[in-house]
Each structure stands twice: as C-alpha cells, then as structure tokens.
Amino acid sequence: MTALNATHDPKLRSWVAAANVAGTDFPIQNLPFGRFRTAGSSEAFRIGVAIGDQILDLRATGLIDTDDMNVLMNASVKDRQALRAAISAGLAEGSGQQAAWSKALLAQAQAEMTVPCRIGDYTDFYTGIHHATTIGKLFRPDQPLMPNYKWVPIGYHGRASSIGVSGQVFKRPQGQTKAPDAVAPSFGPSKRLDYELELGFLVGRGNALGEPIAIGDAEDHLFGVTLLNDWSARDLQAWEYQPLGPFLAKNFASTLSPWIVTTEALAPFRAKFERPAEDPQPLPYLDAPSNRASGALDITLEVLLQTAKMRADGVAPVRLTLGNTTEAAYWTAAQLITHHTVNGCNLQPGDLLGSGTLSGPQPDQAGSLMELTLGGKQPVTLPNGEKRTFLEDGDTLVMRGWCEREGAVRIGLGEVAGTVV
C-alpha cells in the first residue's frame, strides 16, 4: 500500500488558484491522469493532469516523453511515486516551474476528454454484496446468495470495444426478451434499461502469463480508480444469461469517468477491511494482513438523474442515491487482482476491472434502478412529479464520487454522465 507523504500534506496549495477552492474535485493533493485535446480540434489525445479547473499537459512539462497512457501505467511504483512528487512540486505555490508550466495549462471547459487509456481487456466483478443479495432475492427468495459468493470473487469478462467516456450518448439496445408466460421470445427495444454504479479499477504494471500476483503485491499493480456505469438491459439479461452469463444485456455501452485517481492519491482514504465474524475466512491466497488493515476504499458515491423534461425546463440533475464504498464491497481491489491472476491469467496495463454494483446496506443506497424500484414494481417519483421504474429515452444518468476525511483535503473522482436516446 502507498504510504502517506508530502504530496498529501493538507497545507499544500497550488499556484493554480482554482485548485485551492474548497470543494474542488482536483486540489493539488489529487492529481489524476486523463487524456485530452482542445475541444473541436483533431489533435491526437495527450496525457493531462487535472488541477482545479485546468489540465496540465504533462508532456509539455518535460516530465514524460509519451502520449500513451498505457506506457505511463506500466511504470514501477517507485517511478509512479517519483512522477507524482515532481508534478506536485511543480504545481505547488512558490514553484520555480510556474512560469513555464502556466503555458502548459488548458481550461477543462475548453477540453475534450476520451477514455483514459487503451483498455485491452475488461472484467466485471460482483463485489457488491448488498446488490447481489437484493438481486438474488428477486430470483431466489430462499437463497439470495449463491454458495460460492463468500469464497470466490465472482467475475466475468466484459466488452472493451463499447466502453466510452463520460458524455457518451447511446441508442437503447434492441434484442430478444421473453415474458414468463409467453410461448416464444419477441424482438424489440429493451423496456428495462438500467444503470449500475461501479468503481473501475485500472491495472498498472501487468504480470506474465502463468505468473500469479500474490495478494501482498497486488496493490502495486493497481494504477488507479475511475467511476464506471455498467448499463444493463434487465429484460435481455433475464432471457439470455443461462448458462454462460450476461452478454448483449451489457455490451451495448459502458461509460467511464475521464480521470484516473491514482492509488497514491487515495492513500489517505483507506479503511480497515472488515467482514462479519460469522463469514468464512478467505482462502490463504486471498488473505494478507495489509489487505485486512487497509484494503477498503472510503469513497462516497452519488447517483443523479436528469430527464429530458428536466433538461428542457432547465432543472439540474436530482439525486437518486448516496452511499459509500466501504460498506458496499465484499472484496478489495487487491483481492480481485490476485484472484484474477491465480490461475496464471495475465493482466496488462490499462485493463479495467469493474467492482460490480456498489449498493449500500440501506434501500436508498441502491446502485441500480432494479434495486431501487424492487424489480420495477415500485416506481421512483422525482421532485417534478415524473416517475421512473427504468430509464426512458432522453434520460441522463450522472454518477459522482469523492473522498472526505478529517485531517485530509477532499479529493474527487469527477463524474461520469451518459444519455440514452
């Protein structure tokens, strides 16, 4: 695990004024990486660091000599930390770099962002135990969780090609569905389109095929974290998923936030990783004192909705739910990395591991409409009187995440927005 160091000092301020404004997602203690270009241009995307309301063009600073985020992600932990320290020093108040680096800034409002790295393979896990329990209850009231759930970090492979960046607009998927009492399936647009609130863990340095990553080393391979909306067509899923899992119900679109908040930036926001005493101890390959001591992430997650009518009326998105990752996830990022490689599978820089839907223990902390509306039976009423069981055309779904703690400066993950049309 990354130790706290000078880059986390709450007294640290930047010569970029907006980075010092209380409540910003991007103070100098954060320094997330993304890929940007001037909006409206056809420039190649470059690596940037968010600072306040600006983006620092990292290559222009001379600290790196690549535009390829995956190359940067392949760096050793030591090199990653050295790069972070250098960026922090250069952006700090009183830095001798201010004059030069000022010319390497672009306002975020003038930038176009893209998916933050090339995602070779995308794996989606299922660590949200409250989500798994609530969804499981809808299908199997007597046994909501499968017998393997508390032993195996359940995961499946996802689709990399259809992953987009915040702002993604996609068409409502079509496909086969079958009503329980129907003789045959029918074809048409999904009527039960949902979102899933997830964290996206991005892999840094990978491992060779056949060489598992031990649990004690796993966090060295975690480059950072994004927000992930794993859009889901519940009606397609119900008909297609036996026996090999979700497929067309998921791969029409998935949306990532543009900024990778690094493992280093998250160091002040780690938590003890606790499981109920009655639960089985993980098998030794998934267990390490370091993981128990600080394997959890303490991130607040918020979901908001803006309907087409709200947009037309100039009404801002309204909150659907608010929760926290510490209570939601049954497995840590380190456990996911180790489990994924224990059979010899190779991870590569830029691979994406979804956390699974991070619903809290309370009903109003649910990370999907499927849970919030009890499988579509109980609509949510919005402040303007509109109702939703599932997403309707024109709906924009927004997810935000941030970390706050006594004695630390608040950092944010930014947001991920997406619209179905």
Add this chain to the structure above:
Amino acid sequence: MTALNATHDPKLRSWVAAANVAGTDFPIQNLPFGRFRTAGSSEAFRIGVAIGDQILDLRATGLIDTDDMNVLMNASVKDRQALRAAISAGLAEGSGQQAAWSKALLAQAQAEMTVPCRIGDYTDFYTGIHHATTIGKLFRPDQPLMPNYKWVPIGYHGRASSIGVSGQVFKRPQGQTKAPDAVAPSFGPSKRLDYELELGFLVGRGNALGEPIAIGDAEDHLFGVTLLNDWSARDLQAWEYQPLGPFLAKNFASTLSPWIVTTEALAPFRAKFERPAEDPQPLPYLDAPSNRASGALDITLEVLLQTAKMRADGVAPVRLTLGNTTEAAYWTAAQLITHHTVNGCNLQPGDLLGSGTLSGPQPDQAGSLMELTLGGKQPVTLPNGEKRTFLEDGDTLVMRGWCEREGAVRIGLGEVAGTVV
C-alpha cells in the same frame, strides 16, 4: 457470400512446387494470411501468405504497404477479393512475378509465427448443439438444453490477453474447487483440465456503435477462420460459474492456429444450413435466404493427443476424434455476427468469435474429454496403453482442419497444438 471465381479453379497450379502436392494444406486455392518472422530473429512480425511449404512476404511483393494485419482485415470485400486475385495471379504457374516473388519466400520450417492479428475482443459462443446437449445431460438429465438455446445464439465474453498461437506451452491452472460433499472449497491445481475443439471466426471490417449488422450483410464482415482450442478447467468452472458464467476456468490460455483461411478461400466448401423441422424458426433478424442456402461450413476437424511418454518414445500424436462442422453447429457465423451487434455492440477488425465446442452427433465425434469420458467416468485408452480422463502434464493436444469436396482442390486450416506443463 463470396462467389466462386478463377482463384478456385482446380486446374490452377503454382510455381511453388510444394503447393501442387496432393494433400497439402496450402495449395494456390487457399492463400491464408498469417504473421511471421525468421525464427530466432527479433524482427517485427510481417504479413505472410502460406503457399505449399513456403510463406510469401506480402509487403515484399508490393501488393500491400502495411505490416498490420488488422489494417488489412479492415479492407472492403471488393479490395479483399482484388488482393486475393493478385496474389493468386502472381503465384500461378507462368506468372511474370515468379523471379521477383521468389525472393519474397521464406520456408515455413524457418519461420516463427504469432497470433495472426491483434485481438481486441474475444467472444466465445456455444453453437455446438451436441456438445451443449451432452454437457447439459451431465448436470440436468431431464432438460439438457436451456429453453433459450434454440432461440438465442448463446455467447459470453472471453479473455483476449491470454490467447496464444499454436505451440503455446502453459502451466496447469490453479484455483478453487469444491467437492459436492465438502464443507468448504480447497485450493490447488486443476484436476480436470480439458480442451475444446472450436473454430475461431475473425472479424474483418467492423460496425459503428449503435449500428447493427443485418444478417444479409454479416458474411461481408467475416474475414476468415482459424482453429481454436478453448482450454477449460472443468473443476474450477463447476464451482465458479454461477451466476455469471465461466471465468478463471477459461482465461489461463486459449490457442489459435497461425493461418487465417479467408471467407473467399472457403467459398467452394459451403453447405446448406438445415435445422430439424420441429425446431423453431429463428426470429427474423437471424434469418435470411442466403444464410439458409449456404450458411454452413463444410470443414473436417480432427483432434490428436501426444503424451509425454509418446513424445519420449518417438510416437506421433494419435487421433482422439474426427468430425465435421456441418453437423455440429446450430448457428452460422453470419448469425453470430448479426446477433452480437443487434443491440448496437460494435465489432472491430481482428475481433475473435469462437464457435463453441464442435462435437458431432456421434460419441466418437466429441470435441472435449468431458464428453469423450462421460464427465471423467470412462477413461480413454490410447494405443500405447496409457489412459486419460483429463489432460496430464506434458500432454500435447493437436487439432487439425481441412476441406475436401468433389470438384474442388482440398485446402487445410493447418493445425493448432498446445502443451500443458
């Protein structure tokens, strides 16, 4: 569908002598693409065409100006056919290119091959109805096939990073397994390691997100076919796969043959695609007269095994099974492409679609040991007296494929071999 033309003429002969030898996999009527370099060198891999026992360096002929197979795969059907015609003409007896192109040949025996393209996403389907029925019977004697099987081309996402080329040597995967009567799972090497005999369909030109590929256009997006061994750890799979499908049971390794036999080369080996009259008609989006008329591929598939002892004793691999794709697959490649995109999912050049295990209707045509040994209950006895229920360390599994028809020249897919250690 690609029509027959002069490149299929059985009378066509090549100035590369070995291409005219009866029984070669690579006569001038085949012309498959692969990526090669001189064995032992550290050259970049280049695009080559197999001809007899040689490889034609395609860039050296001046017909292409790229070393990137995915660029070539993105070509239009018209351009693909034009390239094939030009290669065929240049390699034909009496060609004026003979003197120049002779210098662009490398003996296959002196070449190192690699995975034939960059595989962005890998999807594995489950089209082998006899496989699905036999495996299903082991779990559900009363209902071997799920209710969706004859409506939905069942598929799931696989792992691209661990796909290797023929000759791949991999370590036996470790992981969690649980005996039916055990209280808790245990950890260790898989004891039920199996192969799966599949075709790999490689996507040519892709589609934009949100723009499905109609069934009538689907074959235009199929670049060609390889052999695929989808190694499977049956004991890991049984414990992990509920509810989201196979994961670590599959992603430790998958092996492809090095040569992509193109859709154009396969034109003489198409078959009527028939399903039993009592089966449901596919939904309209999966149905097209062209697909019914010639959607099936007529490819003979053979599986062979060489144990470590056989290798030490100088004994060649022995046949385990022999079958044909026409009888094995319930869905065509065109139906897989259309189904995959009907929800808007985007395919990209180089994406791999596995057919699923292609077992024939007879027990001795089974495409996996799980089927051949009735779930490990009935060992196979090899000619030298060794027995196998599942694969043992040192076993090399070889798959071969070829097409033969009256009035056409035999073409081969080459072979895919892999060894577990």
